[in-house]
Amino acid sequence: MNNLDLQKLLDEMTLEEKIDQLLQLAPAFFEGANSAGQITGPLEGLDLAVENVRRTGSVLGVGGAEEAIHIQEAYLRHNRLNIPLLMMADVVHGYRTIFPVPLAMGSSWDVELVRQAAAIAAKEAAVAGIHVTFSPMADLTRDPRWGRVMESTGEDPWLNGQFARAFVRGYQGEGIANEPYKIAACIKHFAAYGAAEGGRDYNTVDMSEWMRREFYMPSYRAALEEGCEMVMTSFNTVDGIPATGNRRLMRELLRKEWGFDGVLISDWGAVKEMIAHGVAEDEKECALKAIEAGVDIEMMSSCYPHHLQELIASGAVDVQLVNEAVMRILQLKHKLGLFENPHRYADSVAEREILLNEQHLAAAHEAALKSSVLLKNERNVLPLAKDAKVALIGPFATSDDLLGPWSCMGKREEAVTLAAGMLGVADPNTVTAIGCGVEHIPDEELAAMVEAANSAEVVVLALGEDSEMSGEAGCRANIQLPDRQLELVKRVRALGKPLVAVLFNGRPLDLHGVLDEADAVLEAWYPGTRGGAAIAELLYGEANPSGRLTMSFPHSVGQVSVYYNAFNTGRPKDDPNAQVRYVSQYLDIPNEPMLPFGYGLSYSSFRYGEAALSSPLIRAEEKLLLTVTVTNVGERAGSETVQLYVRDIAGETVRPMRELKAFRKIMLEAGETKEIEFEINEPMLRYHHADLSYKSDPGKFEAMVGPNSKEVQALSFELV
Template sequence: MAIAQHWLERVRPSRRKVLRTALLGAGMAAVVRPVRAASSRVEALITRMTLAEKAGQLSCFNDEVRPVGAVFNPVVDPRGRDAMLADIRAGRVGMLFNGYGVAGARVAQAAALQSRLRIPLAFAADVLHGCRTIFPIPLAEAAAFDPDLSRRAARAVARETTAGGIHWTFAPMVDVARDQRWGRVAEGAGEDVLLNRVLAAARVEGFQGPDLTRPDALLATPKHFVGYGAVRGGMEYAAVDMSMAELRETFVPPFAAAFAAGAGATMASFTDFGGVPVSANRPLLTDLLRGELGFDGVCVSDYDADRELIAHGIAADEADAARLAILAGIDMSMQSGLFVRHLPALVTSGRVPVAAVDQAVRRVLTLKERLGLFDDPFRSIDARAERRETGSVAIRRTAREVATRSIVLLRNDRDLLPLPRTGRRIALIGPFGADRANLNGPWSFAGDATDGIDIAQGVRAMLADPQALSVEAGCGIVDPLPGGIERAVAAARAADVVLLAIGEGADMSGEGNSRTAIVVPPVQQALAEVVAATGRPVVVLLRHGRALALDGAVRDAPALLATWFLGEQTGPAIADILFGVVEPTGRLPVSFPMASGQQPWSYDRRSTGRPAPDSDPMAAGRSHWRDAPDRALYPFGSGMGYTRFALSELRLPAMVAAGAAVPVSVAVRNIGARTGTALVRVDLHDRVASRSRPVRQMKAFARVTLAPGAETRVALEIAGDALALVASDGTWRIEPGAFDCWVNAGDDAEIAGAFEVR
């Protein structure tokens, strides 16, 4: 059974129909859920609220009552603890974000209950891949291609996060990302639409659990609505321009899946979209989000994004920016303070209808009611739960599982891996060998780097003789070390095998960290070249928050592992794979390019009128760069284990009716000597359509574990509406014609067929 289909069966029946549409089909015309009527309690509060109190409920601010110490954004509107508490008592704050800890949350909530109407605060945070216990970055987790794992990881993170006095996370990020220069690739699920859709839904279900009123329920906020992943040139916060067909086919579906799974909030994108910043873009935030998708939750601005409408050049001043944001569909202003300062006067002057403010307040209060905060303002503010859940054995066990499952083996010449635990002298060389400062990666929120286990610790714990490991940095992340190269070369020559731990530092990926050249830093590349020149076999342990363009000794190393930023359990996870304790099962959720200049690039790109043949990708007069073919070094889905698989007996119908499901099955056999897990995926290409279609695009996938010599038949199902497209006239439809079909279970295991839709 395909993973997307299998995961769907876990969903509550009341959501299954709409979720099937969002996960497996086009689904853009479907209303996700009926609009909820506000309760009598909420309506009664609205009638009693002053304009100032309404504006307060629509405002969230950085938590200065219990700050975590990390600074993620420019300082805007600082207040200090005492002033913050005074504003809370005056009803001028609806939510605090990026604070942590039960003791401070109790103080802040007690202040809210001293306000005139006693409306409780909600507490939120950017918990993207763990709270105190840091998990792999979301892009790494996506490499597992396993929505059940993502759901379990999100559930574990939710238990620990809510135990620290947080109700709401600004996650998951569901932006499809095809440009690896963009730093925020690290926060999402990569370049494929289906994988993004399935993991968006799984993460929402995991964060929120079965009941939002439970103390361990963490409200999810899929972001950034919409199109942020297509910023021009891969530059953070830059403009976005695309066709509405591309928006609907590629960037909207993960949001539809997240909303169908029950997400109660979303966050608007920072960016200009087609000349109108999203924070002021009513066609996107009202017509598309509320109308077409039927979303009835809370839409939060990104940090200071409403005030930034002035810098965008579409707002004359702060009051004008607040007016544009509320009328576009922003319900809650983050950090700028514009709603508190300007909404009352805007309503009084008639520039903003009071009905628009009331509707936003209605959504915010309804969400607080859904979270159970009116009935229990101190829900999730329990010191006993904080002690029990924070850094528990269970959450660390889950973090290690996710980290191990995230690693992708990209190259393994002559079966260099797995390594034996005895009899080999190993040199661990590179700036990340004994480094803990960069384990967690970007947006690790409340994590403590000293809790992490580095690669050296993980490898030593696996060796029968820990003295068989020598460790040399060789260089820094971007700077040389005096004598570092010489010591590294000496260590390599004295070893039987070299582990080369190189790549990006934690501050080179994530928000605000776009790169024009997505390469290994030059000083590390130089280290790789001299180490390779010793003639010792090299295993590259690549650390990164995006796909990288690899070159020279790094690209050509006998063994290459994509290890991302794996968080607290980095060392044990890498050691598990290196020594064969766990089979590598990860696959790339993003394509590794031949060169930085290929960006943006994705495996499901559309063909040109002059495609280059596979047999001669540099053929004259065909589509390629002067110095690189139009293909990836390692495309989406690449990865291998310590065994191999073969496919046979592909079965699919010759003809299907439009809208009918397409059954696909294939025999999968483990032809290697070890038990392993195959990722079986089905890709399609629509040969002739009213708009040009992707050269191939994944439509279903499943994982199957087989012992050596074992064979099984894997059945997958492509939902009929997964064949739909946004046609040239702007409507979703399934067009008749022939579809090419490929079933793949690894780089060298593929079988092809075709069917026709009538």
């Protein structure tokens, strides 16, 4: 089927059929369904007729190949023109084989690993009947109170863009029509949802267009440049207008300026939510504003089917807007091959062979190894000796709650617990494992764990957040661990035993009471299906930690938002000529985060040689080379992530103190030295000016290289 055939099909459709193609519903509405899908918003008030459902264009959250096939077959029996349904789902960090959450995957600093994980997720989803995933989330995240930071890859716009591209390549390959088992990707949430006020879901965003373009937009655009097929609108306001009804944002910027011609979908119920926002009086006005903004698919509200026909009849809406939206949906269905094969790759027999297979599990295991970040290791407490008598205690000692939010069809009972992982690596007679609740730990349980710790040589505390404490609608004002967990840490610390804390969580935490008490701290995030096995290998030294943070860990929630690529002020704290009091500072805590962007330790130690630039000057058409040697001065092989930052000393608008521009992840044997070379060119020095033009300025710059954003060598150069 070509565009001429699609146009013929469109011409044959009634207005009612066209309008209902713009509707997306959960499986519970469809004949043949056996699940409700994942419910993330209200279901009431849709007031749809059977005919609306039978003409609906897409469904979200089907529960596997069998259900997808049954829904599609039942749907096509009633669809006059045999236009198949699109099946969509939140395949965020795996379908059935669950990988670490995206924030953890970002901490791997391994773009190819992320691509491979997305490719595996796509294969499993495709054989289960899914055509589109609502991923990647490229929102820039600077506020750990926001539960959805777990779904982002961090606080740096350039690095987020690299990962967004990798997710899209993994899901879509060289094209969803060209490779088997590929699905369409949907970038979200457009735009700037990561800046929701107070770190609270669904909340207001208010920032300048300059700020959006400079920091919040680049990662979305990177995904679109990679060929991402869909875009999802965000719940928040942009310039005082909810994104779902924001014509300037969607039609002028996304479609006209950026040239996006794919499908634009609302988030759950977001079209109708314009009433609550206070920009629409009723559903009719919601429908008007959404279609004028260019929203092609209305997810889980019914403003379009109830009111578009009336709006067109009155002349308030040009029917061409509906035709354009329907054509974009038909083109995606055509690209996916659904007209030729409505079931595409859905196959319940192949599903049993592909889901959770050994190759996929091995990849999830590798991802968990590379995503974990060693935050502290005093007295070389880690790695553990395999014959050491270990007390494994705490909420996550025996818990299978390791998949994290948005784990799609993952099953907790299939996750390898930390206890099972450690018993599989060490002598089982050496490990005593006792679990407990996350927030509520009775005195008798706490006493039993302290007693076990007192009988051990080493204590491993498995601490963290229940998965419901992060993710969508998982926002927290207090980002410390629950009080009873901190009490457990304090009680065990008093025993004087070597103490290791392993953290399972979906956000940067305020680690007071943990980082200062434990001898070693390993950030495991939500590590996925193979999490416990991978973490055990790290604890016992069968693998060497290599993760690096992509979000700063705050010293206190009062600092939030705190991030590495901040601006200087007119009264910087480090100004030697300033009066001590009258500088930009807190009186009670440092300005700096507890743990900086890019930070992470290893069982190896790395020494950086003196960095050098090939020239003190660079012209627009030239490139500058920065070289530095890195030596593994430890006793075992290890991986180091060498990071390059740049600072523009004086721009037309203020510039960050440092910006990540490149990195190299290298493996070094014990005693090995490698010379690392970075290329600096003029496009790396561009930024948005006051008139929103994107260009560089002649002048002075600093190039900085080091193991994280704080510990760097700085070298000066000039753009002439």
